[in-house]
Amino acid sequence: MQLRIISTAGVPSFLQQRLPPKLVEIFRPHFNGYLLDSVDDPLLVAYDARRRQYRADVILRHLVKETTGGVTLVITDLDVYVPDLNFVFGLCSGRAALVSIRRLDPAFYGMPPDRDVLWGRTLKEAVHEIGHAFGLSHCPDPGCVMSFSNSILDVDKKSPNFCGRCRDKLFTS
Numbered sequence: 413m414q415l416r417i418i419s420t421a422g423v424p425s426f427l428q429q430r431l432p433p434k435l436v437e438i439f440r441p442h443f444n445g446y447l448l449d450s451v452d453d454p455l456l457v458a459y460d461a462r463r464r465q466y467r468a469d470v471i472l473r474h475l476v477k478e479t480t481g482g483v484t485l486v487i488t489d490l491d492v493y494v495p496d497l498n499f500v501f502g503l504c505s506g507r508a509a510l511v512s513i514r515r516l517d518p519a520f521y522g523m524p525p526d527r528d529v530l531w532g533r534t535l536k537e538a539v540h541e542i543g544h545a546f547g548l549s550h551c552p553d554p555g556c557v558m559s560f561s562n563s564i565l566d567v568d569k570k571s572p573n574f575c576g577r578c579r580d581k582l583f584t585s
């Protein structure tokens with residue numbers, strides 16, 4: 413099946429270029445190729461002026477009308493949340509997933525820009541959300557990419573790889 417990636421304005425081009433082929437490689441043979449789209453939509457439909465944040469689920473519904481025969485991943489630099497949470501790094505609903513790089517960027521924490529750090533974190537969260545799209549749930553193994561990340565420290569602690577159990581589930585079902 414195809415991986416479709418939609419990036420919103422503000423996502424660095426090196427991420428847009430490196431992410432799709434890497435994800436296809438990681439999820440092979442589930443994916444056999446990718447499509448790359450970008451949107452200029454300011455996504456005001458999802459904006460909460462009081463919180464100065466965007467609703468992740470609203471963005472997803474707005475940008476992904478259908479996922480026929482594939483998985484769609486939205487990459488955005490907007491700060492996103494869902495009701496009852498202060499923020500989320502990402503979200504998955506059915507075969508549609510979203511990752512926000514806003515809080516994965518060292519700059520958000522007042523650190524100097526670091527492309528390698530941003531890349532590593534974005535890859536982990538993208539693999540995590542697509543793992544959900546293939547039916548994986550959160551994993552109790554803190555090193556597994558499917559472990560839940562509550563903070564950037566959790567993201568940095570886990571690896572970009574699936575533990576044996578998640579790997580089996582992903583590739584034998």
Ligand SMILES: [Zn+2]
Nearest residue numbers: 540544550560
């Ligand atoms: Zn998750």
Ligand SMILES: [Zn+2]
Nearest residue numbers: 551556575578
């Ligand atoms: Zn696992």
